[in-house]
Amino acid sequence: MRIFHLSAECYPVAKVGGLADVVGALPKYQNLAGLQAAVVMPYYNRKFVQENEFDTVFQASTLLGTRRLYFEILKEKTDKLGFELYLVKIPGLIDREEVYSYPDETEQFIAFQIAFLDWINYSQQSPDIIHCHDHHSGLVPFLLKHSKLYTRLANTPTVFTIHNGQYHGAFGWDKLAYLPEIDLYKTGLLDWNGAINPLACAVKCCWKYTTVSPTYLYELTINSNGLEYLFYMEHAKGFGILNGIDTEVWDPKTDPMIPKKFSVTQIAKGKQADKEILCTRFDFSPDKPLISFIGRLVVEKGADLIASAMERSFNEHEGKFNFLVLGAGDKETETELLELKSFYPEQCNVFIGYDEALAHLIYAGSDFLLMPSRVEPCGLNQLYALRYGTMPMVRTTGGLKDTVIDFGDEGGYGIRYNNASVEDICDAVSRALVLYENNTQLQSLRKTMMSLDFSWDRSAKEYIDLYKSLTPII
Numbered sequence: 001m002r003i004f005h006l007s008a009e010c011y012p013v014a015k016v017g018g019l020a021d022v023v024g025a026l027p028k029y030q031n032l033a034g035l036q037a038a039v040v041m042p043y044y045n046r047k048f049v050q051e052n053e054f055d056t057v058f059q060a061s062t063l064l065g066t067r068r069l070y071f072e073i074l075k076e077k078t079d080k081l082g083f084e085l086y087l088v089k090i091p092g093l094i095d096r097e098e099v100y101s102y103p104d105e106t107e108q109f110i111a112f113q114i115a116f117l118d119w120i121n122y123s124q125q126s127p128d129i130i131h132c133h134d135h136h137s138g139l140v141p142f143l144l145k146h147s148k149l150y151t152r153l154a155n156t157p158t159v160f161t162i163h164n165g166q167y168h169g170a171f172g173w174d175k176l177a178y179l180p181e182i183d184l185y186k187t188g189l190l191d192w193n194g195a196i197n198p199l200a201c202a203v204k205c206c207w208k209y210t211t212v213s214p215t216y217l218y219e220l221t222i223n224s225n226g227l228e229y230l231f232y233m234e235h236a237k238g239f240g241i242l243n244g245i246d247t248e249v250w251d252p253k254t255d256p257m258i259p260k261k262f263s264v265t266q267i268a269k270g271k272q273a274d275k276e277i278l279c280t281r282f283d284f285s286p287d288k289p290l291i292s293f294i295g296r297l298v299v300e301k302g303a304d305l306i307a308s309a310m311e312r313s314f315n316e317h318e319g320k321f322n323f324l325v326l327g328a329g330d331k332e333t334e335t336e337l338l339e340l341k342s343f344y345p346e347q348c349n350v351f352i353g354y355d356e357a358l359a360h361l362i363y364a365g366s367d368f369l370l371m372p373s374r375v376e377p378c379g380l381n382q383l384y385a386l387r388y389g390t391m392p393m394v395r396t397t398g399g400l401k402d403t404v405i406d407f408g409d410e411g412g413y414g415i416r417y418n419n420a421s422v423e424d425i426c427d428a429v430s431r432a433l434v435l436y437e438n439n440t441q442l443q444s445l446r447k448t449m450m451s452l453d454f455s456w457d458r459s460a461k462e463y464i465d466l467y468k469s470l471t472p473i474i
């Protein structure tokens with residue numbers, strides 16, 4: 001079965017967040033299960049592209065409105081990622097360094113989708129499934145069905161995965177002309193609230209949609225930035241399939257990004273060694289519990305609550321614990337966190353920016369990982385933390401609810417709280433500090449955490465079952 005995954009991100013080619021992790025891993029595990037899964041993404045002028053070799057497998061020109069665009073499809077020569085990787089390059093439009101935030105982002109993603117469709121159409125390819133991820137490829141299910149250019153492919157089953165329902169990629173009707181010839185009687189399918197909304201359009205037009213956790217499937221009907229009613233109406237098409245993690249990339253026994261490797265049989269020694277290295281780098285005492293946060297500093301992640309909650313906790317538990325942040329995002333939150341660091345230099349440190357290797361060291365060397373998310377479609381950080389014996393402190397929402405069980409009354413292995421609030425975060429910190437004092441219990445919980453299995457095996461199979469339900473003859 002031949003599958004094309006379409007995505008704006010894919011680890012290690014270009015990563016901004018969890019979308020990259022999933023698209024860099026799921027196809028690999030699907031191929032191990034006997035499928036032929038490939039990834040198609042925009043070309044970014046980044047390290048991976050500069051350091052690897054590509055063949056040009058297709059060249060053509062297409063139209064974006066009245067603008068003629070020349071494009072190439074490049075294929076990575078060795079398939080070393082465990083899947084075929086194809087890049088869509090359009091000189092002057094899709095050949096830049098950053099993944100997002102260009103003023104002509106709408107044009108970039110429309111052109112990406114048109115170039116992909118032109119390529120598979122003209123080269124007479126007939127994939128069994130086209131699997132689109134997030135709004136950046138959300139117009140493909142519509143174009144396949146309702147553009148005269150692609151009638152040969154009109155019956156290709158499409159699956160659309162929602163990694164983040166807050167971002168829709170909406171744009172004004174004045175840009176309709178960027179789309180190739182479409183059936184104008186169907187333009188209502190593009191619309192949500194007076195704008196062209198690629199996420200809404202994908203949900204309406206795809207054959208099936210999935211969310212990255214079962215709880216998030218339900219939550220979209222109550223909180224999806226204005227699409228609640230749509231998700232309610234279309235819910236019969238939806239499936240919640242929990243993300244897995246790439247256990248080859250995220251393995252404390254072999255991880256090249258952590259100085260001291262460790263396994264479930266010698267957690268305490270290994271973690272402590274990594275913690276000492278991490279603490280030396282950030283001027284902390286390694287004898288105190290270390291709570292960390294990694295992620296985009298945005299309201300969705302509850303990042304705006306962190307500075308107030310930590311200030312209160314520092315005062316409540318004077319000198320008793322340390323707190324480290326790795327992230328970037330809203331400027332106001334970055335400033336608040338840097339101010340917190342300057343007021344509590346011995347207890348708090350903040351690294352503003354993106355650093356993959358540092359993230360690995362933090363998962364390995366921290367005792368607790370804070371995730372006070374308001375919205376969390378799945379969350380991968382808690383799964384990485386568990387794999388490295390670091391206890392997640394999570395708000396009960398989305399995938400966090402589906403993957404973390406409280407160590408208290410529920411007999412699990414994490415800390416959970418109900419509200420994204422300063423009070424609940426402070427309570428969680430207090431619980432973490434009490435647990436840290438009980439070393440026997442902490443070590444036993446770490447063993448439980450590291451023995452959990454969140455690998456892709458089960459989830460990859462669920463996707464395959466879904467694909468099979470759409471292509472019964474295969």
Ligand SMILES: Nc1ncnc2c1ncn2[C@@H]1O[C@H](COP(=O)(O)OP(=O)(O)O[C@H]2O[C@H](CO)[C@@H](O)[C@H](O)[C@H]2O)[C@@H](O)[C@H]1O
Pocket residue numbers: 016017018019021022163164212243294295296326327328353354355356359376377378379380381399
């Ligand atoms: N400053 C930084 N430096 C280094 N690494 C950093 C970093 N900030 C974040 N990361 C890394 O980026 C990834 C973030 O994963 P999340 O699941 O939290 O992602 P995100 O919210 O982007 O994704 C969306 O998609 C994913 C995948 O489906 C869902 O799990 C999630 O709930 C949804 O919001 C992790 O690998 C983390 O270590």
